[in-house]
Amino acid sequence: MKGPVVETKRAKAAQVALDDKFIELEGERFAGLHLLLELWGAQRLDDEDFIEATLKQAAQAARATILDIRLHKFLSSGGVTGVALLAESHISIHTWPERAYAAVDIFMCGDCDAYQAVPPLEQAFAPVRFEISENRRGRLKVQALTP
Amino acid sequence: MKGPVVETKRAKAAQVALDDKFIELEGERFAGLHLLLELWGAQRLDDEDFIEATLKQAAQAARATILDIRLHKFLSSGGVTGVALLAESHISIHTWPERAYAAVDIFMCGDCDAYQAVPPLEQAFAPVRFEISENRRGRLKVQALTP
Numbered sequence: 001m002k003g004p005v006v007e008t009k010r011a012k013a014a015q016v017a018l019d020d021k022f023i024e025l026e027g028e029r030f031a032g033l034h035l036l037l038e039l040w041g042a043q044r045l046d047d048e049d050f051i052e053a054t055l056k057q058a059a060q061a062a063r064a065t066i067l068d069i070r071l072h073k074f075l076s077s078g079g080v081t082g083v084a085l086l087a088e089s090h091i092s093i094h095t096w097p098e099r100a101y102a103a104v105d106i107f108m109c110g111d112c113d114a115y116q117a118v119p120p121l122e123q124a125f126a127p128v129r130f131e132i133s134e135n136r137r138g139r140l141k142v143q144a145l146t147p
Numbered sequence: 148m149k150g151p152v153v154e155t156k157r158a159k160a161a162q163v164a165l166d167d168k169f170i171e172l173e174g175e176r177f178a179g180l181h182l183l184l185e186l187w188g189a190q191r192l193d194d195e196d197f198i199e200a201t202l203k204q205a206a207q208a209a210r211a212t213i214l215d216i217r218l219h220k221f222l223s224s225g226g227v228t229g230v231a232l233l234a235e236s237h238i239s240i241h242t243w244p245e246r247a248y249a250a251v252d253i254f255m256c257g258d259c260d261a262y263q264a265v266p267p268l269e270q271a272f273a274p275v276r277f278e279i280s281e282n283r284r285g286r287l288k289v290q291a292l293t294p
Binding site for chain 2: 021022031032034036038067068070072074081082083085086087089090092094096099101103105107109133135137138
C-alpha cells in the first residue's frame with residue numbers, strides 16, 4: 001500500500017466537528033478520516049454472522065450511526081464482502097480466508113472517531129500483522145485557520 | 148490526501164487475474180486496486196437517482212458484478228451516501244453538495260479494471276478539480292515472481 005503506514009494507534013487528538021460536518025484536526029480542515037486497514041494472519045474471515053456483529057461493534061465504538069449493513073458470502077472461497085453504511089460514511093470489509101487476509105476501510109466524518117473503530121476489529125480477527133494508513137478526505141486549502 | 152496523487156488516468160497495463168483472484172500487475176501481486184477519488188466543484192451531488200444510475204454505469208464499465216446498491220439522502224444538507232456492493236469489492240460515494248465535494252472510492256479485485264469505472268463518474272459529476280490516489284490492497288511480499 002502506498003502512503004504512510006503506522007503500526008500503532010494514534011492517541012486521541014483534538015478533533016472538532018464543525019457546523020458543516022467537516023473536521024478540524026491538527027490545523028487542517030477536511031471532510032473525514034478514511035483509514036485503510038490491512039489484516040494478515042487473521043481469523044474467522046469466513047464467518048458471516050461474526051463479521052456482521054464485528055462491524056456493528058466497530059461502528060458503535062466510533063459513535064457512528066448505522067443506516068444499513070449488507071454482507072455477501074462467496075460459497076466458492078468462503079470469502080465475505082460487506083459494508084456498514086453509516087450516517088457518517090461507511091465501514092467495509094473484504095476477506096480472503098485462503099490467504100488469511102482482510103481489507104477493511106473505515107471512513108468517518110462528523111463527530112465520530114474512526115480510530116475508535118479499530119480495536120474491535122483487531123480483537124475480533126486477531127491478525128498476526130496489522131497495518132493502518134490514514135487518508136484525510138476532502139482537504140480544504142485553507143489560507144489561515146487561526147484569526 | 149496522503150500518498151501520490153495522479154491527475155491523469157493511467158493507460159491500461161497488463162493486469163492479470165490469478166486463480167486465487169489476486170492480481171499480478173507491474174511485477175507485484177496483490178488483492179485489488181483501491182482508488183480514492185476527490186471530486187471538487189462537482190454537480191448533481193444531491194440527486195439520489197442520478198447517483199445510483201452513475202454507480203451502476205461505473206460498475207458496468209469496469210466489468211464488475213453488482214450484488215446490491217444502497218443509498219441514503221440526508222434531508223438536512225441534501226448530501227447522499229451510498230455504496231454499490233460488488234462481487235469484486237465495492238464502489239462508495241459520499242457527497243457534500245454545500246461544498247460541491249464528493250469522496251468516491253473504487254475497490255476492485257479479480258478480473259475487473261478499477262480505472263475503467265472512473266470516466267463515467269467524471270462525466271456524470273463534471274468536477275472542476277479531480278484527483279485520484281491508487282492503493283494496492285493486500286500486497287504480497289513475493290520473493291520472486293519470475294521463475
